[in-house]
Amino acid sequence: MLKPSRIIQEVIFDDLGPLSISDLIKMPRAGWEALRAGITDHRSGKPGLIARCLLCQGDVYIRTAKNKPLFAHYAGSNPSCPWFTGDNQKPDNVRAGQYQGRQESEAHRRMCDLIEELAKADSRYVKSAVDAYLPPTKADFGRYPDVLIEWEGVGEFAIEYQMSHTFQTEVSQRCVHYEREGIPLLWVLSSFDTNHIPQAVSDVVHRHRGNAFVMDQQAVQASRETKTLVFNCYLAEGEGYAPPILVRFDALTIPNTKLPYYEDRQASAMLEEVNARRLPYFKALRRWGDRMKNLDIDELEQFPERQRIDRLVAAAFSLVADAAGKPENFASDHPNTAGMMNTYQNSGSLAPYAALLTTLIQNTAAKKVLRSSVGDHLKRSIVGHRKGDIVQVDETSPEWTLLKELFPEALDPFVRRRLSDLGMLPAWAL
Numbered sequence: 001m002l003k004p005s006r007i008i009q010e011v012i013f014d015d016l017g018p019l020s021i022s023d024l025i026k027m028p029r030a031g032w033e034a035l036r037a038g039i040t041d042h043r044s045g046k047p048g049l050i051a052r053c054l055l056c057q058g059d060v061y062i063r064t065a066k067n068k069p070l071f072a073h074y075a076g077s078n079p080s081c082p083w084f085t086g087d088n089q090k091p092d093n094v095r096a097g098q099y100q101g102r103q104e105s106e107a108h109r110r111m112c113d114l115i116e117e118l119a120k121a122d123s124r125y126v127k128s129a130v131d132a133y134l135p136p137t138k139a140d141f142g143r144y145p146d147v148l149i150e151w152e153g154v155g156e157f158a159i160e161y162q163m164s165h166t167f168q169t170e171v172s173q174r175c176v177h178y179e180r181e182g183i184p185l186l187w188v189l190s191s192f193d194t195n196h197i198p199q200a201v202s203d204v205v206h207r208h209r210g211n212a213f214v215m216d217q218q219a220v221q222a223s224r225e226t227k228t229l230v231f232n233c234y235l236a237e238g239e240g241y242a243p244p245i246l247v248r249f250d251a252l253t254i255p256n257t258k259l260p261y262y263e264d265r266q267a268s269a270m271l272e273e274v275n276a277r278r279l280p281y282f283k284a285l286r287r288w289g290d291r292m293k294n295l296d297i298d299e300l301e302q303f304p305e306r307q308r309i310d311r312l313v314a315a316a317f318s319l320v321a322d323a324a325g326k327p328e329n330f331a332s333d334h335p336n337t338a339g340m341m342n343t344y345q346n347s348g349s350l351a352p353y354a355a356l357l358t359t360l361i362q363n364t365a366a367k368k369v370l371r372s373s374v375g376d377h378l379k380r381s382i383v384g385h386r387k388g389d390i391v392q393v394d395e396t397s398p399e400w401t402l403l404k405e406l407f408p409e410a411l412d413p414f415v416r417r418r419l420s421d422l423g424m425l426p427a428w429a430l
């Protein structure tokens with residue numbers, strides 16, 4: 001008899017769709033950490049992400065083992081699920097319970113006092129408190145921020161100083177709390193070893209968009225010299241980190257989540273990567289003067305119907321150019337994209353992609369074009385599909401996959417959601 005797999009192989013995210021364990025593992029760290037944070041935040045009371053086991057529909061979270069992400073059932077899941085691993089896999093919040101209570105070690109208290117002292121040197125300093133109860137204005141209960149500082153022109157600023165591990169549940173609850181209260185929250189680390197980053201530390205750095213803020217000797221000295229709070233800041237670079245730079249607290253950007261950052265190393269990295277992926281296509285489209293020739297792109301070689309794919313790519317770029325407010329028809333000599341689209345739906349050359357192109361348009365700023373003749377032509381092709389005249393490519397087709405890679409802002413629900421959560425979804429994809 002085959003031994004049943006004890007690993008959750010696939011989950012379904014509400015609104016986003018399915019994700020397999022292999023796709024999860026293939027994601028960049030910041031990608032799965034965003035899902036991990038989103039799921040925990042939802043449990044902490046902020047509308048976040050919900051993921052369910054494909055087999056038992058039980059809620060799952062993302063845990064880590066040997067520095068790799070895994071799906072795990074939350075406690076209380078159905079033990080008869082073939083992917084159930086038993087109650088020994090306790091979620092972070094159970095483990096966090098062991099660490100709850102305020103572990104005010106001497107060193108921790110001294111560091112908090114030091115941060116307060118450094119803040120007091122700033123001429124904008126109004127008042128501060130270490131480990132004092134901060135009553136809530138919107139939540140049911142308050143919190144004890146490690147350090148709460150009020151600066152003129154900046155307002156209140158909470159600092160949590162981390163010497164040891166704080167579990168994801170606790171991190172999430174505090175992030176959600178301060179966001180709700182509208183108070184910026186900065187997680188400050190005592191040290192940061194780029195060769196060994198425990199998941200609990202990585203979770204905190206992730207919250208600050210790939211910025212690790214460290215109060216080390218250098219930062220203390222710089223704070224004293226400049227008479228304000230200065231941190232040593234490690235910025236994520238690829239899967240690693242750039243050498244640290246000294247960063248003043250007032251140089252930080254405070255987004256809606258109230259989790260400050262010096263440089264966004266998540267959304268910007270994603271967008272840069274996608275732009276780099278698109279660049280050769282852009283160049284090829286510009287060179288594509290004679291529309292009878294093939295686009296000079298290696299990846300397209302795999303398609304037997306090369307000309308049709310070239311046209312699809314050119315049409316997609318044209319639609320996105322329209323959505324970006326820079327209309328340009330890359331696919332034909334028609335004066336505009338609408339003329340091109342209608343002709344190619346009529347002639348049938350883009351008809352198999354009507355569903356794909358409709359989805360693309362729906363997720364762009366140009367979605368109203370679907371209410372025009374373009375929408376009518378696309379609908380006709382899709383209806384033709386139901387009648388058996390035209391076969392529509394689906395999400396598993398190489399064509400859909402290709403456009404999803406080129407325009408993930410519109411066609412990849414996971415990328416879309418992440419950029420949206422970071423407030424960085426480009427205007428054309430809104």
Ligand SMILES: [Zn+2]
Nearest residue numbers: 053055056081
């Ligand atoms: Zn299950």
